[in-house]
Every structure is written in C-alpha cells, then in structure tokens.
Amino acid sequence: MPRSVPESASVVVIGGGVIGTSIAFHLARAGVPDVVLVERDELAEGSTSKAAGGVRASFSDPANVALGLRGLEAYSTFASDHRQEIDFRRDGYLYLLSDQDSVDVFTESTAVQNHYGVPSRMITPEAAQRLSPLVATDGLLAAAWSPDDAKATPEAVVQGYARSARRLGARIIRHCAVQSIERDGRAIRGVTTSLGTIRTENVVCAAGAWSALIGDMLGVRIPVQPVRRQIAFTEPVPGTPRHTPLTIDFPSSFYFHAEGRGMLVGWSDPAQPAGFDLDFSLGTWLEGLGEIAAVRAPALLEAGIVSGWAGLYEVTPDHTQIIDRSEEVEGLLIATGFSGHGFLMGPAAGEIIRDLFLGRTPRYDISAFTLSRFRDSADRPRETNII
Known part of the structure; x- marks a missing residue:
C-alpha cells in the first residue's frame, strides 16, 4: 500500500466506493494520464459496502431508466470485463x-x-x-x-473497477484522508491529504455522504445529507x-x-x-x-x-443525484447524492464524469442532475421521481 502521494495528478478522485472507482476506471480507460483516487479508509468502506446490492431500471423518470439500464448491462458482463465475479443475478x-x-x-x-x-x-x-x-x-x-432487474455484490464491483483502473495506470491510495483543497480564485491548485499534497487542477467529488465536507473545502455548497x-x-x-x-x-x-x-x-x-x-x-x-x-x-x-x-x-433535497461540472470552481466535477441508487448508477456515472472531464456531451440526459438546480430553491424539495 503506498504510504505517500504523487507530487501531481491530472485529476484527483475523492472517494473509493463504486462511484469513485468507476470514475477512475473510465478516466484511465479513456487515456487520461496520472489519475489518482484517494480513499480515507478501505475501498468500499463507506456506503457501498452497506448497500443491499439492487440493480434496476424500474424508475418513473426516463433519465433514471437509462442509467439503470446501463447498470444492468455493465454488471451482466462485469465478470468477464473486469476478471471479477460479482454474483450478478436477475431475480427481479x-x-x-x-x-x-x-x-x-x-x-x-x-x-x-x-x-x-x-x-x-x-x-x-x-x-x-x-x-x-x-x-x-x-x-x-x-x-x-x-x-430483468437484478442483484450483485457491491464490494466485488469496487474491487473489479479498482483492479482494472490500476491495470490502466491509475493510482489508488487507501488510508489517505483529504484535509484541504487549495483554490486560487476559480482555479484548483492542489489537494492536501494525510499523506502529502498533490498538485492538480482537477478534482472529482465522489465522497458520498461526506460530499458536503469536500464542497466546504472549496466554498461550494453541495446539499447532501x-x-x-x-x-x-x-x-x-x-x-x-x-x-x-x-x-x-x-x-x-x-x-x-x-x-x-x-x-x-x-x-x-x-x-x-x-x-x-x-x-x-x-x-x-x-x-x-x-x-x-x-x-x-x-x-x-x-x-x-x-x-x-x-x-x-x-x-439530496429532491432525492435525485448530482452529476455535474461546477459553475463556481473550474476543474471541479461532482458525482454524489444518489439517495440509495449509487450502486446501480455507478457504471453510467463513471461514463458521464469521463465525458464531462474530456469536454464531451454525455450520451445520457443529465439536465435534471445539475448542482445549480438548488441555487434558488432554498433546498425546497421539488416534485421528484416517486420510484
């Protein structure tokens, strides 16, 4: 296990659950160099390891149906794609x-x-x-x-994504807590951790229930409880x-x-x-x-x-995820607030953040997932997906 961090990175992903490891894998597979993921505990130690493991496309909103379908598709071939058995079963x-x-x-x-x-x-x-x-x-x-809805083992998915990300050159550093993030105006300059400082201009917040704390380090309000x-x-x-x-x-x-x-x-x-x-x-x-x-x-x-x-x-206040690029801080990407659906949306979330990082238009409709939707709402819950 590395006991130090690299001096610099193209991007630092914060959070070693299914969302963070999926993002690290998709960035590395797209050819992004020097991808670094930091996790303060063990991989999947947070919400991922406590998930029930459900994977479904039975949502009421077409955007979430699409993300769920991608999860079902990705997990159905995960064992062969990532050399990791995840006990995927379509029990419905x-x-x-x-x-x-x-x-x-x-x-x-x-x-x-x-x-x-x-x-x-x-x-x-x-x-x-x-x-x-x-x-x-x-x-x-x-x-x-x-x-066609299914179940799988969340911890195994994290291990599969992490192993594949490492094979593609990403660095995954456990027991590495983020202590502060340096910001110069609208720009990110670095991430200070318990193992040292990483110079970077790009950060992905995939810290799950702890995401608001990461946002506070940058002066960006991320309304996740x-x-x-x-x-x-x-x-x-x-x-x-x-x-x-x-x-x-x-x-x-x-x-x-x-x-x-x-x-x-x-x-x-x-x-x-x-x-x-x-x-x-x-x-x-x-x-x-x-x-x-x-x-x-x-x-x-x-x-x-x-x-x-x-x-x-x-x-989140409307029980819908945030997958977005910050309008306040350049180089900050956010994937959090999944409100119990993070495991099943992990594959699609990784693809969306990859595309946003590379300046591409994601193939999914993410207009309902923006952080800015909370800007003028005083966090009043909106009409939300009932299922």
Whole structure:
C-alpha cells in the first residue's frame, strides 16, 4: 500500500466506493494520464459496502431508466470485463401496492419503462405471491413486476473497477484522508491529504455522504445529507426459494430478498434524523419493521436476526443525484447524492464524469442532475421521481 502521494495528478478522485472507482476506471480507460483516487479508509468502506446490492431500471423518470439500464448491462458482463465475479443475478424487483394512487403511479411508470425496453408489467396480488411466497396478499390491490432487474455484490464491483483502473495506470491510495483543497480564485491548485499534497487542477467529488465536507473545502455548497439506513439478515425461512426477488412494500419502504441461507430485510424509518450515526441498533427500528412485516410478510417474524449493519444514504433535497461540472470552481466535477441508487448508477456515472472531464456531451440526459438546480430553491424539495 503506498504510504505517500504523487507530487501531481491530472485529476484527483475523492472517494473509493463504486462511484469513485468507476470514475477512475473510465478516466484511465479513456487515456487520461496520472489519475489518482484517494480513499480515507478501505475501498468500499463507506456506503457501498452497506448497500443491499439492487440493480434496476424500474424508475418513473426516463433519465433514471437509462442509467439503470446501463447498470444492468455493465454488471451482466462485469465478470468477464473486469476478471471479477460479482454474483450478478436477475431475480427481479417486485413492488407491492396497497392503495389506488400507487397503482396509478406504477401503471404509468411501467408504460414509461416499456417504452425504453424494460419488460416490467402490472400483475395481480396472487401472481405476486407466486413469485415471492412470503407475501401476504391481504389489502394488496396489485403489484408491479420487473423481471430483468437484478442483484450483485457491491464490494466485488469496487474491487473489479479498482483492479482494472490500476491495470490502466491509475493510482489508488487507501488510508489517505483529504484535509484541504487549495483554490486560487476559480482555479484548483492542489489537494492536501494525510499523506502529502498533490498538485492538480482537477478534482472529482465522489465522497458520498461526506460530499458536503469536500464542497466546504472549496466554498461550494453541495446539499447532501447523510441519513442512516439499516439492514438485517435472518435465519433461514423454510419454503423460501433461493432466488426470491427483491420484494418492496411500496407504501412503507419495507423490503426483503433471499441472501445466503436466510433473508435480507430492510426498512427506511421516516423518523430517522440526518447525521453520521452508524450504530446498528435494532430497538425501535425492528419494532417498526416488525409491524409492517406482520401485515405484509408474517412468516419473516418466525426467523431470528443473525446479523446486520447500518450504512448511510447520501440524500439530496429532491432525492435525485448530482452529476455535474461546477459553475463556481473550474476543474471541479461532482458525482454524489444518489439517495440509495449509487450502486446501480455507478457504471453510467463513471461514463458521464469521463465525458464531462474530456469536454464531451454525455450520451445520457443529465439536465435534471445539475448542482445549480438548488441555487434558488432554498433546498425546497421539488416534485421528484416517486420510484
């Protein structure tokens, strides 16, 4: 492991999760020399290692559908492209709908997805139960089924991207914390780390939940807040197929899927305050999850909790990612605020930042991902993608 940093770099990528390593790989593959990625801990140590691993194109907005499709495509060939097995499985996404508004939204969204080649469809509660046998159909009106959506192992993806980036000449330096970024007027002059200073005119902020701190070093406001999200793993649940789809009770955000010999279960507690709390604490979280599971998947209550973890979502006010070139500081590129979708959007995010760095027009519509959209909004949440 390098214990020093190079004197200079064409670009410094800050953050060693899936977004940062994808960016480093895509820049290096495009021929950008002297790409340096710095990570304050181990690679994938932050939000990436705590992700559930879902990869989907079942979004309501065409721009996000495109990013999700690219993630599915890239991960389907990742093992051969990067010599790294990632346990990619197309087990599908299943959304459970128990109110008419949700049914209407998903009916419209599946039509959008179908237009872009996603084979999602509306199905009956009984059909949903056949796909995911733990589902209790009481109160369900319908479900949305997206069979081509998938799961993969986030840490393995990071290792694959990092290995490929190194083969192409990028330097990846772990245990290297960014302490300050030197700015001269609108220009970047260097990045000072715990291992020394790197002269550079270009920085990519891919620091996830810590992105606002990087922005503060440059006087650029990046409106990203960390919010704790927890995942638990259960004992085996008899009669559960190994390839149970990722099943989401849409009104509550409770979800589960097969993982190892048991089940992965999660729930986004709406009362969770923003902050860097990473303590895994069952308590009220498990009580809330249990109340939902008792209605939607009661058999899960018979399985004990084996382990779990807490991670951080990097949340923007409108729950939509920022992928942009700064208008305030020359040489600053930003890829953050994915609000729980960073893993699946990693491949496309790397391509977009590569193109922005090289002065190309990305092949994706990124007009909704600009940092400037928050400039005059006082961070008031906008009308956002519902899924």
